[in-house]
Amino acid sequence: MKRILAVDDSASMRQMVGFTLKKAGFDVTEAKDGSEALNIAKQQGFDAVISDVNMPVMDGITLIRELRTLPNYKFTPLLMLTTESGMDKKVEGKAAGATGWIVKPFNPEQLLAVLKKVIR
Amino acid sequence: MSALSSELDNKLVLENVQGVKQFLTFIMADEEYGVDILTVQEIRSWEDITQIPNAPDYVKGVINLRGTIVPIIDLRLRFGLASIAYNALTVVIVVKVEFAQQSKIMGMAVDAVSDVYSIMEQDAKVVPSFTESDNSEFVAGLVNVGEKMVALLDLKKAMDI
Amino acid sequence: MSIDLSQFFEVFFEESFEGLDAMEAELLNLVPGEEDSETINTIFRAAHSIKGGSGTFGFDSVAEFTHVLETLLDEVREGKRVLTTELVNLLLKSVDCLRAMLSSLQAEQTPDLSESTELKKQFEKILELDDTPSTQADPVTSSAAEVNTYQIDFKPHHHLFKTGNEPLYMISELAELGDLEIIAFHNEIPDITDISVDDCFLSWRFFLNTDKSEKAISEVFEWVEDDADITITMCGGLFSDESDDAADETAAEPAIAPAETSTVVVAEHAKSKTNAVNKTPAPAAESTSIRVGIDKVDSLINMVGELVITQAMLSQLGEQEVTEATLTSLQEGLAQLAHNTRDLQENVMRIRMLPISFVFSRFPRLVRDISQKLNKQVELKLIGEQTELDKTVMEKISDPMVHLVRNSLDHGLETVDQRIASGKDPIGTVTLNAFHQGGNIVIEIMDDGQGLNTQKIKQKAISNGLINESDELSDNEVNELIFMPGFSTADEVSDLSGRGVGMDVVRRNIQSLNGSVEVSSAPGIGSTFTIRLPLTLAILDGQLVKVAQHTYIIPLISIVESLQIDITKVSRVGKDLDVLRLRDDYIPILRLYKIFNHQNAIETLDKTLLVVVESDNQKVGLLVDDLLSQQQVVIKSLEANYQKVDGVSGATILGDGRVSLIVDISGLIKLSGLRKPGSQELIVESQASLEAS
Numbered sequence: 001m002k003r004i005l006a007v008d009d010s011a012s013m014r015q016m017v018g019f020t021l022k023k024a025g026f027d028v029t030e031a032k033d034g035s036e037a038l039n040i041a042k043q044q045g046f047d048a049v050i051s052d053v054n055m056p057v058m059d060g061i062t063l064i065r066e067l068r069t070l071p072n073y074k075f076t077p078l079l080m081l082t083t084e085s086g087m088d089k090k091v092e093g094k095a096a097g098a099t100g101w102i103v104k105p106f107n108p109e110q111l112l113a114v115l116k117k118v119i120r
Numbered sequence: 121m122s123a124l125s126s127e128l129d130n131k132l133v134l135e136n137v138q139g140v141k142q143f144l145t146f147i148m149a150d151e152e153y154g155v156d157i158l159t160v161q162e163i164r165s166w167e168d169i170t171q172i173p174n175a176p177d178y179v180k181g182v183i184n185l186r187g188t189i190v191p192i193i194d195l196r197l198r199f200g201l202a203s204i205a206y207n208a209l210t211v212v213i214v215v216k217v218e219f220a221q222q223s224k225i226m227g228m229a230v231d232a233v234s235d236v237y238s239i240m241e242q243d244a245k246v247v248p249s250f251t252e253s254d255n256s257e258f259v260a261g262l263v264n265v266g267e268k269m270v271a272l273l274d275l276k277k278a279m280d281i
Numbered sequence: 282m283s284i285d286l287s288q289f290f291e292v293f294f295e296e297s298f299e300g301l302d303a304m305e306a307e308l309l310n311l312v313p314g315e316e317d318s319e320t321i322n323t324i325f326r327a328a329h330s331i332k333g334g335s336g337t338f339g340f341d342s343v344a345e346f347t348h349v350l351e352t353l354l355d356e357v358r359e360g361k362r363v364l365t366t367e368l369v370n371l372l373l374k375s376v377d378c379l380r381a382m383l384s385s386l387q388a389e390q391t392p393d394l395s396e397s398t399e400l401k402k403q404f405e406k407i408l409e410l411d412d413t414p415s416t417q418a419d420p421v422t423s424s425a426a427e428v429n430t431y432q433i434d435f436k437p438h439h440h441l442f443k444t445g446n447e448p449l450y451m452i453s454e455l456a457e458l459g460d461l462e463i464i465a466f467h468n469e470i471p472d473i474t475d476i477s478v479d480d481c482f483l484s485w486r487f488f489l490n491t492d493k494s495e496k497a498i499s500e501v502f503e504w505v506e507d508d509a510d511i512t513i514t515m516c517g518g519l520f521s522d523e524s525d526d527a528a529d530e531t532a533a534e535p536a537i538a539p540a541e542t543s544t545v546v547v548a549e550h551a552k553s554k555t556n557a558v559n560k561t562p563a564p565a566a567e568s569t570s571i572r573v574g575i576d577k578v579d580s581l582i583n584m585v586g587e588l589v590i591t592q593a594m595l596s597q598l599g600e601q602e603v604t605e606a607t608l609t610s611l612q613e614g615l616a617q618l619a620h621n622t623r624d625l626q627e628n629v630m631r632i633r634m635l636p637i638s639f640v641f642s643r644f645p646r647l648v649r650d651i652s653q654k655l656n657k658q659v660e661l662k663l664i665g666e667q668t669e670l671d672k673t674v675m676e677k678i679s680d681p682m683v684h685l686v687r688n689s690l691d692h693g694l695e696t697v698d699q700r701i702a703s704g705k706d707p708i709g710t711v712t713l714n715a716f717h718q719g720g721n722i723v724i725e726i727m728d729d730g731q732g733l734n735t736q737k738i739k740q741k742a743i744s745n746g747l748i749n750e751s752d753e754l755s756d757n758e759v760n761e762l763i764f765m766p767g768f769s770t771a772d773e774v775s776d777l778s779g780r781g782v783g784m785d786v787v788r789r790n791i792q793s794l795n796g797s798v799e800v801s802s803a804p805g806i807g808s809t810f811t812i813r814l815p816l817t818l819a820i821l822d823g824q825l826v827k828v829a830q831h832t833y834i835i836p837l838i839s840i841v842e843s844l845q846i847d848i849t850k851v852s853r854v855g856k857d858l859d860v861l862r863l864r865d866d867y868i869p870i871l872r873l874y875k876i877f878n879h880q881n882a883i884e885t886l887d888k889t890l891l892v893v894v895e896s897d898n899q900k901v902g903l904l905v906d907d908l909l910s911q912q913q914v915v916i917k918s919l920e921a922n923y924q925k926v927d928g929v930s931g932a933t934i935l936g937d938g939r940v941s942l943i944v945d946i947s948g949l950i951k952l953s954g955l956r957k958p959g960s961q962e963l964i965v966e967s968q969a970s971l972e973a974s
Contacts, residue, residue: 010330012293016337020284048445054329056322068443074479077445083333083351099445100504105336105344108284117450117504170940171831172919172926173877182923182932184940189932191923224922281924 001027002119003044007037007051007063008081017050017081020108021115034058038066041073048077048119050102053089061089061096068097077118145234145270146213149201152234154263154270159215161225163233166210179281180229183212190214192227193279199258204231217279226279237265244272286338293334294387295572298380300327302642305376309645313366318358324372325354331379343382346397349404350375356408368407373646375400428459428492432516435502436484437509443479446505452485454501459491488516571672573632581628588621630817633673637715637724638666640679644686644713651690658697658708659690665715670722671817677794678724678814681787685726685810686711688784693730693808703805705729717816721796721838724812733802735759741768760800764788792947794818795836795930797896821916823933823943825909826892829879833905834914834933834943841893841900843908846870846886858955861891861902868893868902871953873944876928882906896946901955903944912936916943928952 004026008014014030021028029044031037035058037051049067053060060080067073077099082089090101102114143154169181169192178197182189192212196203212227244261260274304327307320332347350372356362378400382392433455437448455461463485470482489498495513502511595614601607641663652659670678694700694709701707706729714725735756742748742762754762762768766785791798795815802808815821815838823834824843850862851870859870870891874882883889883906891902914933919926919942930945 009326010293010334011296012289012334013330013337015292016284016286016289019289023284052333054326056326075442075445077447081333083329094444094507097444104333107286107337117454117501118445118447120450120453168939170932170942171879172923172942173879173928175926179923182919182940184934184938187917187934189917189919189922189934189940226922 001025002047003027003029004119005029005031005037005041005046005049005051007031007034007049007055007060009033009052009055013052013081016108017111020111023108024112024115034060034063034066037063041067042070045072046076048079048115049073050079050081050115052081053093061092061098064093064098065096079114079118140238140240143237143239143270143272144213145237146211146230147232147234148196148199148230152268152270153230153259154237154239154272155213155215155275157236159217159275161214161216164212164214164227165208166206166212166229176281183227185214185225185227188225190225190227191281192229193281195228195230195278198278198281215275215279217275219276219280224279228279237270239263239265239270239272290338290387293338294383297331297334297383300330301376301380301383303327305373305646306642308369308373308376309649311364311369313364313369316364321354321358321364325351325358328354340383340386342392342394342397343379343386346375346379346382346401349401349408353404353408371400371403375404428490430516431487431489431491431495431498432512432514433487433489433498434485434512435487435509436511437481437505439477439480439482441481441505441508444505444508446508448481448483448485451501451505452487455487455489455498458493458497458501459489461490462488571633571635577628577632581625581632584621584625584628588618588625591617591621626820630671630820631669633671633817633819634669635672635675636667636669637675637722638663640675640682641666641713641715643679643683647683647686648690648711651687655690656696657690657694659694660708660710662710662712664712668715668717668722669816670814671819673818674722674794674814674816677790678796678812681790681798681812682713682724682726684784684787685812686713689726689728689730689808689810693728693732695731699731718813721813722816724814726810726812727807728809729807732804732806732808733760733763733800734804738762757801760802763800764798792896795821795838819916821914821933821943822911823914824892824911825935825941826873826903826905827907827909828873828877828905829882831877831879832909832935832939832941833873834941835892835894835903836930836943836946837911839894839896839946841895843890843892846889846891848887851886859886863893866900868900869955870902870904871949871955872904873949874904874906876949876953894946896950899950901946901950901953903949914941914943 002025004021006014006017006021006028007030008017009032011032014032018028018030029040029046031040033055034051037049038058041049049064051060051063058066064078064080067076067078078097080089080093080098080101081104082093082101083104090098093101099118100114102111106114142157144157144160145152145154147153167183169183171181172179172191175181178194180192180194182191184190194203206229209232210229211233212229213233214225214227217224217226244263258274258278259271261272263270263272304324307324311320328347328351332344332351335341335343335347353362353368357364374396378396382394382397385392435448435451441448452461452463464487466484466486467482469484470476476482491498495515498513499511502509505511591614595611595618598607598611598614644663645661648659648661689711694711695703695705697707700709710727710729712725712727714727716723738759739748739754739762742759742765743750745768747762747765747768748754764784764787766783768783768785788798791812791814795818797813799811799813800808801811821834822837824837824840826833826835844863846861851859852862854860854869861868861870868891870886872882872884874880874884886904889904889906890908892905892908893900893902914935916931917933919929919932926942928945928949928951929942930948931943932940933943935941
């Protein structure tokens with residue numbers, strides 16, 4: 001089973017993403033900010049990471065930058081959840097090592113469709 | 121087994137469709153009264169009770185029904201009948217009464233439990249308004265069972281205290 | 282796959298309300314011009330999360346409104362805009378507006394959009410936006426129904442794999458758009474000795490026969506636009522020989538070498554239809570939820586663990602032959618069980634306990650708004666915010682507290698000029714202080730204002746007929762008058778307080794929680810309202826008493842003392858009221874058996890006991906036959922299946938399974954006819970008459 005780490009400070013988004021992915025047959029671990037995600041990611045391996053950008057403690061861009069430096073996450077798809085007003089964030093995210101992005105708002109179907117770009 | 125039970129279910133459903141209801145009947149002052157058996161939670165013997173200060177005489181008090189506080193109504197007194205001493209036959213019928221706002225679990229102390237009848241609902245006659253009886257307001261209808269006459273209780277009115 | 286999003290609504294609402302609370306708190310803390318970036322970030326994140334969630338869960342009105350809010354906050358965050366006081370006020374209004382919108386949505390009602398529309402306009406004016414851009418992402422258009430063939434050249438840069446992207450999946454995605462012909466170029470792959478395994482050396486040319494638009498194709502490569510050379514060209518109808526020429530024309534990509542090493546692969550049209558997942562519509566989530574700290578849950582689990590061990594030990598004992606030794610172990614086991622149960626009970630109760638900061642947090646805003654309105658300068662101090670109390674008690678104490686704080690601001694604190702004139706700090710202080718005391722939580726509302734004006738209160742009470750001009754009352758007794766029904770000292774009915782809803786309602790609400798409220802005041806120094814509440818509504822420390830054959834429970838909190846009556850100190854007042862002189866007090870004696878209409882009680886005073894209780898600052902003695910044990914009782918409702926009973930606050934089940942009723946002291950005083958203010962006069966009268974004799 002493919003393992004995905006879902007990171008969002010909003011519990012409802014986290015639940016929605018988590019629930020959708022679980023239903024689609026993924027093994028999902030949730031984290032509520034970048035720092036928590038980074039700690040989890042260091043201890044376990046994941047096939048993909050989906051992270052919100054705006055989060056307390058450690059934001060999504062920093063998380064992606066940190067993850068990309070880890071040997072285990074050299075090739076791992078790292079996706080950001082971003083809003084359309086955060087287009088410049090996409091550039092910043094790409095520079096930090098993000099694989100791609102999912103634009104909010106999205107529904108579960110869109111999430112899974114986008115995910116197919118990087119993990120099957 | 122399951123076939124049997126589903127057959128039973130069907131039968132029950134059919135009975136419902138045909139307007140047949142089961143009534144538990146009890147005796148008070150030689151009269152027989154009936155309540156819809158679906159409202160009956162349990163039947164208990166008379167037990168020690170905690171009085172409620174300044175309550176009407178027909179409210180005998182409250183009992184502990186597995187952690188819930190349940191009031192007990194003396195139906196004789198409620199109906200304006202002469203009270204009798206409680207004895208070994210005295211029973212408390214615990215019913216669930218659906219009031220407009222909420223449903224309440226309440227107990228009725230009656231002389232004795234009698235029988236269970238299946239009664240076609242449409243057979244019940246409306247209580248004649250000229251009846252002099254004090255308790256006609258608590259009776260929803262009268263029905264003949266064989267030779268006997270059973271008064272079907274209007275629980276909501278009888279227990280609205 | 283279809284997923285019912287409504288199952289996430291409740292969490293969304295909960296976190297949105299929390300976000301709004303945080304936003305409000307930060308906005309109130311913020312000094313325009315001195316805001317630090319973390320404060321702005323917190324405010325921004327709250328708006329951002331609400332926007333993201335509301336968009337996702339289909340609450341478009343909220344999403345649209347938060348969009349402008351977020352845009353504005355983003356500008357502030359980036360330093361492009363200065364946060365002014367007006368802007369802060371506007372943002373605070375938006376918090377209220379969002380709260381209202383979300384509340385209606387939570388109640389499954391259509392929110393009233395008039396305010397949000399108005400606020401949105403104001404924001405848009407500030408942002409100089411005439412039109413809000415649609416917040417919706419463009420749906421993938423499939424307008425072009427005609428079938429076209431596209432040539433796509435895709436040459437990833439070497440580092441592509443390190444972005445986490447996978448060309449294979451993109452090819453599959455392309456294949457889903459239509460019929461795909463693939464040519465892969467592997468001529469760039471270096472010698473095995475020189476190869477760097479992390480890099481991508483392959484490139485591709487695709488011919489895609491599809492009815493989808495060019496946009497749909499470019500979306501496949503959206504994430505790698507900067508990590509690859511991509512060209513997409515339309516080359517007319519079906520696959521044709523011209524395609525080679527077309528390739529030559531676009532040979533701007535020198536990297537693509539259609540050399541002899543090319544391989545042709547025709548991809549199978551991958552059809553992967555996801556199985557329709559059978560869904561069960563989730564029932565609407567319970568609207569009332571409670572957040573519990575994980576430590577509380579952990580300690581519960583520990584206790585249940587201990588309970589299980591004790592139970593196992595006991596059942597093992599039960600299987601053994603009864604001897605002296607097993608009996609001792611059994612007793613020990615039962616003691617252990619009692620201990621476990623008590624611990625468990627206490628901890629389960631703790632689950633319902635929340636820090637009072639939930640209530641306190643609404644006051645900074647309230648104080649700010651009111652002091653602005655009144656043109657007073659006020660500093661609000663919050664102490665003991667982490668003090669915990671039952672969630673239900675908390676919900677019910679909020680309104681009385683608001684009333685008291687408003688009162689302090691309106692009547693208690695002076696204006697700046699007045700304060701300066703009397704040599705005080707121009708900035709007044711209101712302090713909310715919460716702490717635990719015994720089994721109670723005490724909440725103090727203190728102000729350093731002018732204090733209660735006893736003279737004015739007295740006059741008002743006389744003119745309202747509450748007291749007689751000749752009555753001599755201590756300052757405390759005068760202050761007590763403000764809790765009387767229909768009492769209001771405000772000369773003019775102001776917008777803030779004195780709207781007919783008076784302190785009597787505050788007191789009644791607090792008493793309905795088994796609590797009390799008192800006031801103490803010093804002229805020119807300030808006044809303090811002290812609210813005392815039980816920590817929980819579910820459990821009560823009770824004194825069991827015997828009245829006739831009946832067992833009643835008196836809340837221990839209201840008992841002052843219990844004593845045998847010295848009949849030489851009892852005097853008869855009026856028709857049938859006995860009053861006991863106890864030190865400096867005169868205690869009216871209430872005969873419980875009489876009030877409760879019970880027969881066969883002991884009627885002679887010297888053979889009975891008197892339980893002196895206090896309620897509303899008034900002491901009365903309850904005559905009982907005997908004192909039984911003291912114990913903690915679980916409060917059960919009488920109203921659930923019966924109705925409210927005067928003089929009784931509830932019922933409980935005693936150890937032997939019998940029901941016992943809990944005495945409601947203030948209800949009892951009312952029932953006895955010793956009503957206030959009559960009682961006050963009565964006691965004063967009796968005092969006068971006793972001293973005269």
